[in-house]
Amino acid sequence: MNGVRVLAFGGYQPDKVVTNDDLAKLVDTNDEWIRSRVGIESRRIAADDETVTDMAEAAGAKALAASGLSPDDIDLVIVATCTPETQIPNVAASAAYRLGIKAPGAFDLNAACAGFCYAMSVAADAVRAGSARHVLVIGAEKLSSWIDWTDRSTCIIFADGAGAVIVGPTPEGEPTGIGPVVWGSAGDQAERIAISERNGYLHQDGQAVFRWATTALAPVAAEACARAGVKPEDISAFIPHQANLRIIEPIARKLGIPRERVADDIVHAGNTSSASVPLALARMAEQGRLVPGTPALLLAFGAGLSYAAQVITLP
């Protein structure tokens, strides 16, 4: 079995910026309320003709460029998404083709907002087991297609975007750079976050989800640290799914991770479901907040309900 690590990452946000003031024209809300309840100042919404595959391709291209690899080096593409435009074909095969990756293994993975960390784990296992040498892992979502823009409980939160990571082997003799995943689900609460029928709208029981997230997830994250042999206070960057700043901050507090090490991309990205972790990683890098070679904690969670966490060594 080989060691495995993150080689590079990249993020893509659509051009269109939607501010809280823009939303205040659509629904009964205001900038101050949104900032204090969710933490968002602005979010990006994809163009009408911009697809999940378009965004997956854009993020994938950035990660590839950052890695220095050629498309020929990629033999598996996994796209975490719960908002593809079609049931079939999947996003992964099309995005791979557009990126010039020849005939890789390709599949989409739906674990909603936990999807990216699920996909990371599957990618790491594939490299470790020898099923793939380099995996392009993408989180890409167009949640705006599934939102009722007159529902202020959801239209202020959800947004569009994509992020990508390349997973590959570690050089001989070096320690592995992706820790064991801690993942799970709470299917008894499946109805808490749902798109109720085909082409229906996304609904969530915000209070119940808030309660679950602020209670159940810090222990999961702590366990992921333990399994990686790292203490939470030694985590150099905590990158949780950008669901809500009011969820992220209590979890970080419970883990004893100082606020300045916590990703807060939600402020300018909104909640982009499975894109949010890699997008937040890319934002922290842009902000100069990442220290290569140090351990970062990824935690994703959401509809299912589902969750997954792992520690990675920052490239």
Add this chain to the structure above:
Amino acid sequence: MTEQEILAGLAEIIDEVAGVPADDVTPEKSFVEDLDIDSLSMVEIAVAAQDKFGVEIPDEQLKDLKTVQDVINFVSKGA
């Protein structure tokens, strides 16, 4: 547990969750109007109070817990 002990424990929780100094937490104060604590913080406070006092405080109960005294009463009955 005495009411004084519950108040002290609650004040500690409110300080940690909402940043309100423990000394400002007195029984007659209302969460929303006096302490500027919104419904999300109430959920956090309820969960922390559950852990500290061993009393279940479900989400449905929160709308009836308007003042600090309301929580003290609720916890006293259950503890």
